[in-house]
Amino acid sequence: MTSLRVSWLKAAEISSGRVFRKVDRWGHPGKRALCDKAVALIVKRLAAAAGLDAERYGGHSLRAGLATAAAIDLSRRA
Numbered sequence: 001m002t003s004l005r006v007s008w009l010k011a012a013e014i015s016s017g018r019v020f021r022k023v024d025r026w027g028h029p030g031k032r033a034l035c036d037k038a039v040a041l042i043v044k045r046l047a048a049a050a051g052l053d054a055e056r057y058g059g060h061s062l063r064a065g066l067a068t069a070a071a072i073d074l075s076r077r078a
């Protein structure tokens with residue numbers, strides 16, 4: 001995951017601020033962050049594409065998943 005994050009940050013020329021940025025139709029990352037509704041729609045679309053019930057997922061799913069993964073990681077380090 002770290003190399004993917006580093007690759008995205010370099011490609012999008014992000015040194016600070018939001019990680020999720022708008023991308024134009026030619027694939028160029030913008031300077032402005034995605035709004036919360038856009039993130040929720042993307043999560044729902046990808047959940048449906050994965051065969052999941054899109055109604056059960058949204059932008060908060062990313063935060064909840066990150067919190068769970070962080071807690072598991074911390075428990076393994078202890």
